[in-house]
Amino acid sequence: MEPVYQLTNVTKAYSGRQILNIGQLDIYPGEILAVVGPSGAGKSTLLRLLNFLEAPDSGSIYFNQQPVNDQNVPLEIRRTVTTVFQNPALLSGSVTANLLFGLRLRGQNDGQKEVGEMLERFGLAALRRSPAHTLSGGEAQRVALARALILKPSVLLLDEPTANLDPYNAEMIESVIRGINQTHLTTIVLVTHNIFQARRLADRVALMLNGEIVETADTQTFFENPRDSRTRRFVRGEMVW
Amino acid sequence: MLATASSRQVLSLETITTGIIQGLKLFFSGDPALWQIIGVSAQVSGAALLLSAIIGIPLGAVLGLTRFPGRRMIQALIYTGMGLPPVVVGLAVYLLLSNNGLLGPLQQAWIPKLFTVEAMIAAQVIIAAPLVIGYTMSAVGEVSPNLRLQVRSLGATRLQALGATLWEARRGVLVALIGGLGSILSEVGAVMMVGGNIDGSTRVMTTAILLETRRGNFELAISLGIVLLGMAFLINLSAAQLQGKGH
Numbered sequence: 001m002e003p004v005y006q007l008t009n010v011t012k013a014y015s016g017r018q019i020l021n022i023g024q025l026d027i028y029p030g031e032i033l034a035v036v037g038p039s040g041a042g043k044s045t046l047l048r049l050l051n052f053l054e055a056p057d058s059g060s061i062y063f064n065q066q067p068v069n070d071q072n073v074p075l076e077i078r079r080t081v082t083t084v085f086q087n088p089a090l091l092s093g094s095v096t097a098n099l100l101f102g103l104r105l106r107g108q109n110d111g112q113k114e115v116g117e118m119l120e121r122f123g124l125a126a127l128r129r130s131p132a133h134t135l136s137g138g139e140a141q142r143v144a145l146a147r148a149l150i151l152k153p154s155v156l157l158l159d160e161p162t163a164n165l166d167p168y169n170a171e172m173i174e175s176v177i178r179g180i181n182q183t184h185l186t187t188i189v190l191v192t193h194n195i196f197q198a199r200r201l202a203d204r205v206a207l208m209l210n211g212e213i214v215e216t217a218d219t220q221t222f223f224e225n226p227r228d229s230r231t232r233r234f235v236r237g238e239m240v241w
Numbered sequence: 242m243l244a245t246a247s248s249r250q251v252l253s254l255e256t257i258t259t260g261i262i263q264g265l266k267l268f269f270s271g272d273p274a275l276w277q278i279i280g281v282s283a284q285v286s287g288a289a290l291l292l293s294a295i296i297g298i299p300l301g302a303v304l305g306l307t308r309f310p311g312r313r314m315i316q317a318l319i320y321t322g323m324g325l326p327p328v329v330v331g332l333a334v335y336l337l338l339s340n341n342g343l344l345g346p347l348q349q350a351w352i353p354k355l356f357t358v359e360a361m362i363a364a365q366v367i368i369a370a371p372l373v374i375g376y377t378m379s380a381v382g383e384v385s386p387n388l389r390l391q392v393r394s395l396g397a398t399r400l401q402a403l404g405a406t407l408w409e410a411r412r413g414v415l416v417a418l419i420g421g422l423g424s425i426l427s428e429v430g431a432v433m434m435v436g437g438n439i440d441g442s443t444r445v446m447t448t449a450i451l452l453e454t455r456r457g458n459f460e461l462a463i464s465l466g467i468v469l470l471g472m473a474f475l476i477n478l479s480a481a482q483l484q485g486k487g488h
Binding site: 048051053075078079081082083085087089091092101102105106144147148151157 | 385387388390391392393394395396397398401405408409
């Protein structure tokens with residue numbers, strides 16, 4: 001199976017500080033890849049590169065066999081990938097306006113039916129007209145995820161989507177992530193601090209440390225029989241950061 | 242001594258009271274001279290604000306959102322422009338447009354002539370545009386970088402992302418326009434210099450107030466003052482309403 005993403009020798013630095021140094025990373029269609037690691041490991045930077053929001057300093061990124069190394073990625077490719085960030089950056093306006101935003105960018109002005117379905121699915125129907133700034137953290141994160149999914153992306157990038165959420169909202173979001181992966185075969189890259197969540201959701205897990213991918217393995221191997229000693233320490237909870 | 246000062250005070254108060262009453266009468270009677278001045282003022286202010294917005298909002302947005310070498314220098318120039326003394330602007334425009342100036346002798350259709358409404362608009366734009374640029378720059382800079390990133394992640398083109406950021410910063414942009422309009426409405430030095438305060442042609446409210454006060458025609462001066470204040474109040478009230486709707 002051809003990977004959706006192929007990253008080779010990708011580096012990224014800010015103000016002279018190396019943030020990413022990835023030798024090789026392949027991401028396959030329809031999989032859920034969890035990227036775990038401590039804060040500052042470069043996980044969020046990796047997501048920005050995968051979403052074509054930034055370009056690598058060196059190395060190559062291929063997306064469906066097409067090079068996407070600079071910021072001039074064609075719009076039709078960019079629009080197949082979207083990110084839900086840790087802090088749900090909602091636009092001012094109502095919940096409905098937020099869900100319609102991405103559709104309107106694509107020239108679709110008649111998305112009320114899709115919005116209605118998505119609001120039902122996320123338990124947000126009663127909040128359809130609520131201003132975004134009045135929502136709780138859990139509601140806002142559900143809106144952010146619904147706003148991404150209404151665009152039917154082929155790749156969904158999730159940056160700590162359930163951090164700081166209560167168990168009810170976290171479980172609902174996990175259930176939706178699992179559901180869209182199974183029904184739409186959406187490729188999902190999930191950045192998480194929560195190794196239990198990675199274990200519950202992911203097909204494969206990658207450990208990032210200091211901008212490098214230490215190990216990538218299927219979920220069972222990653223947690224039960226990791227190759228790298230750092231991964232063993234990480235999964236045992238011995239790695240302090 | 243005391244009696245004289247007191248009688249002067251009473252006289253002054255009477256003058257003001259009479260001036261206000263006469264001024265209101267003039268305004269509501271539709272006095273042609275008064276309304277002609279109001280018309281020219283509205284024309285100059287409206288055109289100057291529109292041009293300042295067309296120049297200032299996109300430029301402010303780009304300066305607020307992009308990073309490039311020399312940006313700080315441009316920012317410093319904009320901030321300097323926000324505090325330009327109007328008479329200096331008037332002098333510069335006068336020197337540029339006069340027959341012996343840099344642009345005047347070129348005799349091109351797009352170059353305004355001195356002592357015309359167009360010259361006054363040009364001076365007003367030079368005064369107001371830096372304010373619109375500066376305030377817009379600050380307003381878009383306050384939109385969360387996460388939100389800007391999210392907008393792009395949702396598939397916005399650069400132009401769409403710019404539009405969405407401006408929309409998110411709309412209250413700050415409105416303040417930019419109010420600031421620009423405030424400077425235009427209150428300006429007197431530059432428009433006097435490049436417009437010449439010609440009766441029936443380039444006389445606006447501020448220059449007319451100055452002239453009528455010097456002449457001792459307090460009724461007309463007060464009437465114009467009331468209209469100017471009223472206009473400023475109504476514009477700011479509308480802006481406050483618009484800002485409130487966003488919340």
